[in-house]
Amino acid sequence: xxxxxxxxxxxxxxxxxxxxxxxxxxxxxxxxxxxxxxxxxxxxxxxxxxxxxxxxxxxxxxxxxxxxxxxxxxxxxxxxxxxxxxxxxxxxxxxxxxxxxxxxxxxxxxxxxxxxxxxxxxxxxxxxxxxxxxxx
Amino acid sequence: xxxxxxxxxxxxxxxxxxxxxxxxxxxxxxxxxxxxxxxxxxxxxxxxxxxxxxxxxxxxxxxxxxxxxxxxxxxxxxxxxxxxxxxxxxxxxxxxxxxxxxxxxxxxxxxxxxxxxxxxxxxxxxxxxxxxxxxxxxxxxxxxxxxxxxxxxxxxxxxxxxxxxxxxxxxxxxxxxxxxxxxxxxxxxxxxxxxxxxxxxxxxxxxxxxxxxxxxxxxxxxxxxxxxxxxxxxxxxxxxxxxxxxxxxxxxxxxxxxxxxxxxxxxxxxxxxxxxxxxxxxxxxxxxxxxxxxxxxxxxxxxxxxxxxxx
Numbered sequence: 001x002x003x004x005x006x007x008x009x010x011x012x013x014x015x016x017x018x019x020x021x022x023x024x025x026x027x028x029x030x031x032x033x034x035x036x037x038x039x040x041x042x043x044x045x046x047x048x049x050x051x052x053x054x055x056x057x058x059x060x061x062x063x064x065x066x067x068x069x070x071x072x073x074x075x076x077x078x079x080x081x082x083x084x085x086x087x088x089x090x091x092x093x094x095x096x097x098x099x100x101x102x103x104x105x106x107x108x109x110x111x112x113x114x115x116x117x118x119x120x121x122x123x124x125x126x127x128x129x130x131x132x133x134x135x136x
Numbered sequence: 137x138x139x140x141x142x143x144x145x146x147x148x149x150x151x152x153x154x155x156x157x158x159x160x161x162x163x164x165x166x167x168x169x170x171x172x173x174x175x176x177x178x179x180x181x182x183x184x185x186x187x188x189x190x191x192x193x194x195x196x197x198x199x200x201x202x203x204x205x206x207x208x209x210x211x212x213x214x215x216x217x218x219x220x221x222x223x224x225x226x227x228x229x230x231x232x233x234x235x236x237x238x239x240x241x242x243x244x245x246x247x248x249x250x251x252x253x254x255x256x257x258x259x260x261x262x263x264x265x266x267x268x269x270x271x272x273x274x275x276x277x278x279x280x281x282x283x284x285x286x287x288x289x290x291x292x293x294x295x296x297x298x299x300x301x302x303x304x305x306x307x308x309x310x311x312x313x314x315x316x317x318x319x320x321x322x323x324x325x326x327x328x329x330x331x332x333x334x335x336x337x338x339x340x341x342x343x344x345x346x347x348x349x350x351x352x353x354x355x356x357x358x359x360x361x362x363x364x365x366x367x368x369x370x371x372x373x374x375x376x377x378x379x380x381x382x383x384x385x386x387x388x389x390x391x392x393x394x395x396x397x398x399x400x401x402x403x404x405x406x407x408x409x410x411x412x413x414x415x416x417x418x419x420x421x422x423x424x425x426x427x428x429x430x431x432x433x434x435x436x437x438x439x440x441x442x443x444x445x446x447x
Contacts, residue, residue: 009423010325010328010329010419010420010423010424011329011416011419011420012328012329012330013329013330013409013412013416014330016416035415035419039413039414039415040413040415041413041415041416041419042412042413042416043413052413133419133423134419134422134423134426135419135422136422
């Protein structure tokens with residue numbers, strides 16, 4: 001019985017962490033995956049802790065903008081959010097179709113364009129595995 | 137799919153109490169109210185959804201036992217999958233006990249020669265702790281010898297600790313049709329999610345029906361201990377009209393997740409890498425659920441299809 005194909009649709013923690021870690025170069029210091037409720041799913045990075053707090057806050061910000069888009073003329077769903085903060089830049093992006101979010105935290109030295117390019121590339125790469133899993 | 141399980145043994149040896157605790161959600165204390173079983177008590181117990189155990193709890197009083205071996209012999213001993221014989225460790229009539237046991241075996245040999253035989257040396261709590269192993273080994277040797285040419289598996293049990301669960305888990309394990317398949321899939325699951333260990337419990341009884349160990353553990357009795365603990369917790373939940381669904385236990389050395397899995401099972405996942413966020417493990421469990429549910433359905437269909445061929 002060839003039932004193993006279904007069971008391969010799961011996320012190996014080490015592999016996932018390694019993939020996320022590939023973005024952490026040139027000023028980007030952490031990359032995370034967050035679920036729609038704000039719970040941390042995976043992360044890779046260095047620097048300060050409080051990763052879970054960052055995850056929840058990012059998810060909240062995303063939800064706030066996601067809800068307000070109903071008022072906008074453009075009917076497209078939110079793709080990417082880039083924030084410029086005091087000590088660094090943050091990018092949040094859709095990951096897969098089940099509501100997971102990809103977040104990247106970087107120093108001020110990383111330009112918005114570079115950050116956007118990195119997160120879009122990562123999201124595109126993760127689309128494959130993340131589209132097949134059920135998140136909640 | 138019906139499987140016939142005979143539960144036999146002398147009067148007062150603890151058969152009905154055992155059955156009540158494993159299948160009817162009694163706690164050990166509740167069994168005090170049980171009276172002597174009259175003749176044979178039939179119960180159909182659903183196990184793992186599609187398995188129906190036809191449990192024959194045979195009253196152990198002499199009059200009944202004489203009856204079984206005489207007039208009801210064929211009826212009782214035919215089509216038996218499993219014979220569970222209970223011995224009271226404190227019994228003063230060892231000779232008589234053995235005599236009845238052997239008479240049962242004769243009937244089994246004649247009517248259901250391929251039945252699996254389990255001997256439970258029960259009420260071990262009444263034996264001093266340091267004596268238990270010796271007493272058990274002694275009885276086990278006798279029973280194995282007397283059971284020849286049939287083979288029996290012996291367990292020491294007590295309703296007051298986890299040993300009851302160990303025995304019944306092993307018994308149930310023999311009755312599950314697709315156990316190998318379950319284990320292979322569980323192994324694959326454990327590997328992908330990086331778990332130290334994964335256990336599968338039957339939903340109602342919380343008996344461990346399958347497990348995969350990726351990292352060695354010292355305590356060989358952990359399965360039955362966990363069954364016992366969770367079952368007690370589940371029962372106290374139902375006392376406040378709450379149904380137990382899931383639990384996460386975490387400290388700096390490990391994280392354990394107990395979740396409803398398929399319609400007939402619960403799963404327990406142990407992770408020793410505490411840096412892995414809980415949500416990731418939960419997502420993986422959710423996704424594996426579909427696969428295992430499919431396995432269960434396939435098995436059910438296989439059994440049903442097989443049934444149609446019988447005339």
